[in-house]
Amino acid sequence: xxxxxxxxxxxxxxxxxxxxxxxxxxxxxxxxxxxxxxxxxxxxxxxxxxxxxxxxxxxxxxxxxxxxxxxxxxxxxxxxxxxxxxxxxxxxxxxxxxxxxxxxxxxxxxxxxxxxxxxxxxxx
Numbered sequence: 001x002x003x004x005x006x007x008x009x010x011x012x013x014x015x016x017x018x019x020x021x022x023x024x025x026x027x028x029x030x031x032x033x034x035x036x037x038x039x040x041x042x043x044x045x046x047x048x049x050x051x052x053x054x055x056x057x058x059x060x061x062x063x064x065x066x067x068x069x070x071x072x073x074x075x076x077x078x079x080x081x082x083x084x085x086x087x088x089x090x091x092x093x094x095x096x097x098x099x100x101x102x103x104x105x106x107x108x109x110x111x112x113x114x115x116x117x118x119x120x121x122x123x124x
Contacts, residue, residue: 050091055087056087058085061080061081061083062079062080062081063077063079063080063092063094063102064078064079064080065077065078065102066078066102066103066104068104068107072104072106072107074090077090077092095121096116096119096120096121097121099116100116103116
């Protein structure tokens with residue numbers, strides 16, 4: 001996210017701290033930078049791909065609740081504005097702390113979702 005900020009507005013201390021952290025990681029040598037800003041170079045191609053396959057991308061919307069069917073599959077999403085979103089598959093981007101709050105009770109004991117307990121959100 002730092003690579004699209006004007007250099008005159010960015011302290012190199014931020015870059016040095018980030019690089020130092022990544023270089024200490026086991027796979028630090030595998031780090032890479034986008035060749036542009038994240039919305040254009042990362043998010044847009046993903047959204048375009050979803051749309052090309054007939055999917056729908058809804059932005060600037062907040063999920064209030066994930067409603068489940070009897071078999072614990074997703075029935076629909078309820079948005080904070082009252083709209084209901086249904087589909088064959090769902091993807092939503094949210095900070096991990098919000099995901100933990102939205103996770104239906106029926107999913108919290110599933111081993112896949114129990115791994116979220118160890119995942120800690122990092123303020124950026």
